[in-house]
Amino acid sequence: MQLKYKILTLSVLPLIVSVLFICVLVFAQSRTLEEEQARLVESSIMAAKKAELKNYLALAVSLIAPLYDSGRDDDEARRQALHILSRANFGLDGYFFVYDRQGKNLMHPRQAELVGRELIGMRDRNGLPVIQALLDSAENGDGFQLYSWEKPSTGQATDKLSYVVMLDRWGWMLGTGIYIEDVEVATSKSRQEVAKGVLTTMLAIASFSLIAVLVVFTGGLTLNVTEHRLADRKLSALNRRIVHLQEEERSRVSRELHDGISQQLVSIKFQFELAGVELEHGRSAGLDNLRTGTARLGEAIGEIRRISHDLRPSLLDTLGLSPAIEQLVREFEQRTAIRTQYQCGLDVAQLDQDLSVTLFRIIQEALGNIERHSQASAVFISISKIRRRIALRVQDNGTGFDPGLLERSAGIGLRNIRERVEHHGGSFAIVSRPGHTELQVEIPAPRARTGRA
Template identity: 45%
Template structure:
């Protein structure tokens, strides 16, 4: 797969995943909202039916109140009350029923064949004792009961919401009810409409997602072609910068070897040759040649020190052996000795746990910052702090020098190479670099996050 295809795939795949996730979230939220809406409608509908049932029962009790409050219990009075209740109805399936507290049916206008029968042990298709539950609710002070009962208009079993009360003076249970199959049908219709709306919404989202993917894909393709060209140009510049940095480092190393080690080695060679000549000329007095060899030995020590310095600049052994804090402490001591600038180092918190690359980045930033201070800051005091916590390690280098224009140096094409190198090093390991400079001094803060 070509690079452009990979870039296009990487651009479109997250978009498709995001749109798919959005579609799932919208569907979930729409379904949840539909269920909540259905529950609200059902609750409101049932609340109105319950209020309606209570109202019907109140009207029924008022219709026989003059008989009930008379205190009579004779058969004629009871039959008159039954006759009044039997004439009360509402709609095709709205009626009142009477039972005694032993489960015997006393009045049922829609099913007169039940009158006089004891239905205490009657159970609905689900096995629930219907009459026992109604009577128990009536004895408990009255209330609502859900059960299954044959619907007169259809002749089929249907869910029913009943409301019953107890007429304790006569030992009756008076009740009525509303069939809920109409409610279930209305709610099913609402569910169908909502499901259709959700499906239509998903179709629209899918269409929009496809159109967006195509549009973004085409735009991304054009943008990627342009970005590829820009990236290639940046890579060329970066490659040139890397080569230039390598050449600068080689030039510095060459100067160090030529100006220091090379001259010392020439001097040592001359001292040794001088000592050898003195030994040959005055073999009986070797002490005359000793001064030449002593000077040669001293210069060899200087050469060894210079080799150690160059080696330390290239890659400090302390960084690998004892860690970042020890390497920075040694760097600060050497800087203070060679520049006569008062330089202090302290470490706070946990500064271990960074990768070798991250340790090297912070060490190189410290080297670059101290080199800049030496060349440009005219500072008298420098503070180097290494601070660590659970999430990150920060290197803070501050001085009391004359400062510089950070923005101006950053935009200058031939200046600020060291600062750009510092930024690039930190960016390469996912850290942050902040520069603050004024006439009172400069502060460099590099923060690297723990893995």
């Protein structure tokens, strides 16, 4: 996978993972909220229904209170009470029922077939002994009991909440109940509302996430196209520069060969031809011309060595960086008469070949600029190690110049130095004023660069 696609993937993938995590978290929290809200709705409705049942049962007790409070325990009084209760009802499925302590049904206005039957062992669809549970709740509990019972209006078994009390003197359990399928409807509706809200939230998160992904993708694509165009322009400029530098170097070598070596060799050829002619005629001057030609041949050999040294100093390969710089400094002093001092404060043997060539070429380019432009009388060169970085300083006491103007002009020599330094991940700066110009270069030491890599 190409680097640009990796970067794009690393930009989008964390966003997608974060969105998925948020969605999972929202879903989990929504489930908890859904259950809590359903329980809250159910408890609220059940509390209201319990209060309603107490009111209904209080009304039933008040209807038979004249008979019960009269102290009568005869069958007629009880028959009249059962008749009153059988006629009292509320709503479509609201009625009162009466059982004795043995679980015998004494009155049931909606299911007459149950009257007179012993129902103490009767169980609902969940296996609960209904009548026994109602008796226990009336005598020892709060009077409320939840169970399953046939609903008169539908004939279907439905959950029912009943409230019962004991009429101790008559031995009756009087109760009533409400079918609570509406509780299930309310809780189901509550869950649906929560689920709908969660779905809306998830869709909103997904929409915003999709927009964000599209924005990142579009931005990455735009940046990719822009970087491609910029890279193409830089590559074209680099190719032109390489061709220009190659042609410039070839022109320089060609000029030096033509203006120096070529003319010297032609002069030597003429000198030897003249010496040959004079020696053929027995003239002693031929020997002098031969000596002169030989001396000029030595000069030509020296010029060839100088050109070869400029292209690639042999001492750099054989003895190392420091001797090569010392030779460069001696030749610079001899050629320009500028007093030059070189100081080395690190073990250059630890430097790799590539870094050694870089430092040598920077010093060579700096000395060339000093020779051509500075009008200096003294130069100081130092190489040292500062905080795991190699520091190179080249100072002169020349006329100075405006570094900003040099930056804008983008000279070839300055660009060469900058690119060599940046290749090693270093920094490059020039400080200049009349009487003091300093080239400052700092490059990570080889061990530091290896560790960072």
